[in-house]
Amino acid sequence: MNCTPSEAPCLKECPNDAIEVLGGAITINEEKCDKCKQCVDVCPIGAIHI
Numbered sequence: 001m002n003c004t005p006s007e008a009p010c011l012k013e014c015p016n017d018a019i020e021v022l023g024g025a026i027t028i029n030e031e032k033c034d035k036c037k038q039c040v041d042v043c044p045i046g047a048i049h050i
């Protein structure tokens with residue numbers, strides 16, 4: 001909830017389009033996620049745990 005969706009680094013970084021915006025919140029679609037952890041590396045507040 002820290003980043004506005006249009007500016008969230010994780011959304012831009014994910015190679016699988018697994019990070020989605022649902023109701024204004026950023027969520028990870030586990031069916032698309034391959035656990036590469038690229039989003040973890042770019043999250044400015046360490047909010048993503050794989």
Ligand code: SF4
Pocket residue numbers: 013014015016017018019028032033034035036037038039040050
């Ligand atoms: S760990 Fe999953 S959600 Fe994160 S960048 Fe990789 S595929 Fe996308």
